[in-house]
Amino acid sequence: MAATSTEQPAPAPALRGPAARPGSRLLHRWVWLRLSLLLSGPLAWMLLVYVVALAALLITSLWSVDSLSSQIDHAWTLDNFRTLLENEVYRKVAFRTVAVALTVTVVDVAIALPIAFYMAKVASPRARRMLVVAVLTPLWASYLVKVFAWRVVLSEGGLADWTHLGSPGYGLTAVILTQSYIWLPYVILPIFAALERVPDSLLEAAGDLGAPTGMVLRSIVLPLLVPGIVAGAIFSFSLTMGDYITVNIVGGANQMLGNLIFINAGAANNLPLAAAIAMIPIVVMLVLLTAIRRTGALENL
């Protein structure tokens, strides 16, 4: 019995041994090789998707376009950036876009905070599940359908007109309303997740020690919430910055950065100028993220 048991497993390593063993031995010995093999796939993907795409964008923005044939001229020039700096309209549109994005973010955070608080701390587990589903449901409907629905609501004689408040009509107010509606779930969810992680015992302890509600919220809940709020705010801000469809549909005669990019890339065939304009939201986001990183909010994400 003992003899068979020692003999039997022997052929198995002999079958796969010579091929696999030196390999695994090598991987075992060389840590960096193991690591690079493991990470090369995702890293290559990330480089391709982010870094190369961004580099391509930057390079494209340094080219120019022939006005009649729309053929791209590959000579390097800073003309596009000069246009952006010298022409007042780009500054105005960039400012308008940032302003709209900020407003949408503020509105969304203001709406999301109480909803998320109720979901995480007040509602019963059953109601909480229902609320999560309710928050997520709008995400299942197409973006376009929702925006066109808002167009119908805000149109003359539409739903907004039936209320005695009246309709704001098409314009920036309509854009802010629609965008706030569309990005709201993306703001509620991170705040809800952050709030759920705040232990109830912490709140109870604060209450036992005699802290009034305002103080509990201010000095315990809010600091723990900051990462969630920041995450939600980044979502709503960056998504609004890059959007052009909503402005096109309910924005009236207004345009935002996304429209300028769309017109130049999709219609006027001026890809280099479009790439240069696309640099504006990227720079704004970089500045914003650096500023947020300075505050330390990103470390808790």
Place this chain on the structure above:
Amino acid sequence: MKNTIRRGRVAAACLTLLSVSVLSACGSGDDDKKTEAVEKLGKTEGKVSILAWPGYVEDGSNDPEVDWVTPFEKETGCEVTSKVYGTSDEALNLAKSGEYDVIAASGDLSLRLIASDEAQEINTDLVPNYANVYDFLKDTEWNSVDGKNYGVPHGYGANLLMFNKSNFAEPPTSWSAVFDKAELERNKGKVTAYDSPIYIADAALYLMKHQPELKIENPYALDQTQLDAAVALLKEQRQYVGEYWSDYLKEVQAFETGDSVVGTTWQVIKNSIENKDVDVTLPTEGATAWNDTWMLSSQAKSPNCAYKWMDYILSPEANAQATEYFGEAPNSPEACAKTTDPNHCDTFHAGDEEYAQQLWFWRTPIEKCLDGRTDVQCTNYAQWTEAWTEIKG
């Protein structure tokens, strides 16, 4: 720490080099373009893909009554796939993809297609129905270059003035309804305009009649001063504009609900609006207009079916159906005889050369002035595009 930064820099430099080489490699793949005309036709390929304005290639899917594609497919065995575009700029972009065999192009697009080698010279002998076409539509400056023909005429029509009767005491007869301050004031926020740089020509046409001191001879040949005047007029109009339209369905909806009450339009849009108060007119100043030609892509994969399509759509039956549905003048007297409304050709002044001269057909503005002036440099389309961004603000 320093080491990683340096390594990062090296990596970034490598990536930049890599992307430059990839991008420049992509830009040089234009060798498969064919720009000379074919001598004779071969066997049909069984399919053809068409890029056209809305309403040009109807196969009954929008309205079962409106279908001239199915008879073509039965007759030739070429299965049609089509894509609708909203503006000439968009069409140029789509045409460059090389996915389309035939393109219906207006005058502001055709020359750009030819200039960028996207169009193929057409052997009109292979298009028998070309013989019927009105002579004044043939070999125009927007479908031929250097004596070579690049397009067969489809039809033409005007950019009309649309208005909602209930907002006007008297139906407007002049473009003042959208350019004159006093008239605009009454419809503040409910004015609409075509969302394309080519709309600058509409303002130039208005200035041509109302400010003769600017000496505009041709709304597509504007020197810097004239362009500035048109831009100023449009910036003033901007304050009264509710929204600009390029998607024609958006304009249909805006006029149905009353969000827009006056603005420029096409007959086909008016035809889609059920509101009885909405009407159109050709203003006394004349109008900008389109004159469309079917062009053959230099990257066409199915040139034989493409020739079959061009011949078919030029035939009196098909041309009558397509132009009547869109609301424009057909391209031949034979087609006029086939329209369901016997007055159609009178309404649209088909074949009336004098009337056609009232219309300013779209053309691409270029530096060499189209009106023949040689003492100044005219503004080109890129400048118009930039000006249009500025106008919208």
